[in-house]
Amino acid sequence: MREEGAATTSPKPAPFLTDEQRAALDQALRDKAAEQAKARAAANHKAAAASGERKSRSVKGPGGAKKGGGGGKYTWGSLLTNGAGDEVVDRNDPNYDSEEDTRDVVLLRNHQAAVRQEVAAYKEHIRSLIEEYFCSGSVSDVADSLEDLGAPHLSHYFVKRLLTAALDRKEREREMASSLLSGLYAEVIPPDQLLKGFTSVFACLPDLLLDVPDAPDLLARFVARAVVDDVLPPAIVGAIDPESCPAARDLRQRCEVLLAGRHSAEKVLRCWGGAGTGTLHPDSQAAISSLLSEYLAARDEAEVGRRLRELGLPFFHHELVKQALMAATDNPAHLAPVVALLASLSSSGQVSCSQLAKGLRRVADNLADAVLDNPAVGQRFGEVMQAAKAAKVFDDLQPEDVGANAAAALFGSSTTPTAASGPSANGASPAAAAAGVVVSMPPGLAAFKAASLAAVREYFDSQDAAEVAASLLALDEPGLHPLFVKAAVSLALDRKDRERELVSKLLVALVPQVVSTEALAGGFTRLLAASDDLVLDVPDAVHLLSLFLGRAVVDELLPPAFLTQVLSSLPAEGLGVSVVRSAGLLLGARHGTERLVNCWHGGALDVGAVRQAIREAVQEYGSSGDVSEVARCLRELEAPAYGHEAVVAAIELAFNRYHGSAPAASETASAPSSPAEAAAPVVALLASLAGQGVLTATQLAAGVGRVKAALEEEVMDYGPSARAVLDWITERGVAEGWLAA
Incomplete structure (x- = not known):
């Protein structure tokens, strides 16, 4: 027979989100993606209108006959067609009309002039675009600008201009150029256009030598980096004609050496200095x-x-x-x-x-x-x-x-009224003025934010959640609690996993006794809306915010439906949508609960230690009957996501009391005579923990579900009476209201 503290074999862990919740979130994300596409289309249309570009009002012609005899309803006539059956102008024809030949020449020249104007306008736009990129470093801005131009067939001019501009600059800009090509490949710049851009640079290599004497060496690094980044095929080296000029021969040799050496990939990735290039x-x-x-x-x-x-x-x-x-x-x-x-x-x-x-x-x-x-x-x-x-x-x-x-x-002088010196009503520090500048906390929102940040910083040192709760209660501003949530999470984003784990635990301690669920939802909504600003200071903010959001859902501070509801408050093109999508993927994955509980690595408790501590507390209750000690242990563990483990251990205690191992010396001399007598202490324990809020309805249902799923194994260990005990516990839980029907 299995030991009382042995773990129950549970079925494969199910995702945290149900199928209905997952479907609702997926539909909301699809609606948001459609909204984003619609907004981009409107922006492109507006940009085209602003640039003077005009489109035909109808895809059909006016219906009249065209000049030159090629007319017909909704056709363009013979001058623009040259397929089978079309008449071709023949100078030896007795009916030859020189005006027809002249019209062809005029049309061809007009077409060539239009193409030249399009190319010139494109080159002028990308010149300023590349200069701006070297200052801002924003790949997304370049991608949006190229998509707005809407000329993918001219992308090779952009590649050529980018490479030639980077050749005459420093390592920083060359690293940025390589990263940009990798970021735009296939999604914005077609592969054939990228290849054409490089080959066009190869063709003008003799001219580049006049301005950049070491062009073969630099261009070879660009080629090797593009090959390592899977942007260009290795066969690109074969497109360099070594017979065209000595510089081309030198370029090809350098490319072959860079790609053939030992550890070439690692060396090429750092050819511009790597992360140290600024x-x-x-x-x-x-x-x-x-x-x-x-x-x-x-x-x-x-x-x-x-x-x-x-x-x-x-x-x-x-x-x-x-x-x-x-x-x-x-x-x-x-x-x-x-x-x-x-x-x-x-x-x-x-x-x-x-x-x-x-x-x-x-x-x-x-x-x-x-x-x-x-x-x-x-x-x-x-x-x-x-x-x-x-x-x-x-x-x-x-x-x-x-x-x-x-x-x-x-x-x-100051454009705003200065605050008076002395302590403020909300507990802010006294004003400290020097040379007319006031650095005290202004009243209202800024004062509350300052006090919140001070409380969180002190909490990072003391780890006393009760002190933070007392500070919030003393401020007496429940309407500003969303700002506290946003400030606490924002402050933890730029710190280590220890502080992030502490903030997650702080939210568990404060919600809903001090900070309401609505205030918590409001704080996360503000965080998601500010994701685009947060990522400027914390580049990994999207990933970290998705972990915070998923952890709050797993800790049952926010309902899973929050992921769907908050999307309507976020801009379609903002990073907040990406945060929600990432959190949904984490919650929908197998073992998602365990991963989110331990998302801050070193700051989280060991899973095995948590389970062992829970089972030891329940076993001690079997001897002492002290509910308060079990509640204290569960609160100190601060692992609400593992409350279902206490439910499993308690039910197994009832199994063991009825037809399990011999009773302990402190218990009665004989085993209980009925399931009710065996399970009554367990029911009292679970009802008390549920009443105190230590165990949530979700964790109670999850624990009972685990035992039901593994009931066949429980019967093998504790005998057929295990079914009767579980049924009695379930009936009492539903009747008393602490277990959902």
């Missing part, structure tokens, strides 16, 4: 942080300028301004070198006025959050602004460019 936001931040740290140690302004030129990130210089100002604010010893650096970069024009304004505004607008960690930040920021004003760093800026806080410090 194409990714974290890489760019790290590079700027590194050069600023070296400057603060060596005080070499010329070296900073040189490294900025090497990075080639003029659109990201605001990050240097931000980090420099924050360094001066955090450490007064850095004030003088930071002001000197910014003055040098500003006067030389290496950092533009717009980048100075953007960096300054990022720091000034975040002072309200910074004051929570450093109460002296207001005074120090005012000192930095006074020193920068004396050095004429920001003299070319206008008040409207830098925001209210920075304008108050630099120009002594």
Whole structure:
């Protein structure tokens, strides 16, 4: 006979979502995809109308006869046809009319002129498009622009222009060009057009040598990278004619060497420097942080300028301004070198006025959050602004460019009323004003957000969910709880798995006692709507948000129907739809529940340890009869998704009490005489746990379902009486209301 603590063999795990829920979500996603396609079609039509492009009002002609005798109802006449049976102009024909031949020539010339105009307009558009891409790095924007152009037959001009433009730039732009070709392949640029673009570059290689002497080496890397990325076939090397010129021969040899060497794929993938080329936001931040740290140690302004030129990130210089100002604010010893650096970069024009304004505004607008960690930040920021004003760093800026806080410090004016000093009514920190700038929490939404962020940051250190609950109750703003949910999840996105697991557990502790289910749904709706902004700071935000959303559904904080309902609130082309789709796939997969419970890896409890702890608590209840101890154990485990394990263990305890192993010494001398007597303590336990909210109706039903599915094995271990015991427990549960019928 099986031991009391042995695990029940359960059937194959079913997906978390039912077939009806899955079908409803799929239909909602299809409707959203149709809405997105309709929006894109409308945008393309609007763009075509704005560019002056006109389409025929009817696919049919007016119905009259055409000039030249080729007319007929709804036909285009003989001049545009040349099939079997059509008359061909013959100069030796006695009836030859030179005007007919002239009309053919005119039509051909008009067609060629129209093609030349189309190609010229296409080339002009892609020239600015490529320049913009090298600044923004947005592949999706390039894809949308090329789709709006609607000329896939001219895509080879785009490939050629992209390659020739990247050849004369730095490693960063070359890496971006290779990544762009890989991202656009097949979906935007047809494979034959990509191949044609490369071969056209091969043909103009002698001309490229005049401007780029190392063109064969660079172009060979482009070819090898495209082959490794499965964008070009390896046979592309055979399209290079080694007899055409010495440069072509050199190019072919280099391509063969790059593709034939050991570990060639790994080497080619890093041919432009890999992740360190500044194409990714974290890489760019790290590079700027590194050069600023070296400057603060060596005080070499010329070296900073040189490294900025090497990075080639003029659109990201605001990050240097931000980090420099924050360094001066955090450490007064850095004030003088930071002001000197910014003055040098500003006067030389290496950092533009717009980048100075953007960096300054990022720091000034975040002072309200910074004051929570450093109460002296207001005074120090005012000192930095006074020193920068004396050095004429920001003299070319206008008040409207830098925001209210920075304008108050630099120009002594503010576009918004300042808050009064002293503690605010909602518990915000006192105002800290310096040089006219106020860094205290403004009343209302900003104050609530600041207090929420402070509570979550403190929770990351203390792990005391009760303290967070007390803070929210003290604020007494239940209508703003969706902002708390959004702030907590957003803060965890940019941290490690430990903090993400803590936020998931915090939501379990707060919902619904402190934060209502409606507020939680509102918070996740705001998160999904802001996905496009979050991904700018956290590139993996879509995946992380899908895990948070799926975890909330598995923890029974949100109903599965939320996935379907929230789609109507999201823009069709936003990333929020992708988050919902990913969460639906996770919930619909086998073992989806277990994966989502352990989605934060090291922050989650071991599954085996959870099950063992639950079964030990139930076994102890069989001896002591202490329901409160079982409830305490389940709450401390903080694994509500495994509540069904406690139900299985409790039912097996009833089986064992009726016709199982010999009773323990603390129990009665004889086994219970009826199923009711054996199962009564178990029913009392389950009813009490359900009444306290420790076990949800879903977990109770899942546990009973597991036992019913494995009842044949239970009968083999505990005898035929197991059926009677299970039936009695089920009947009592339905009658008492804690088990669904």
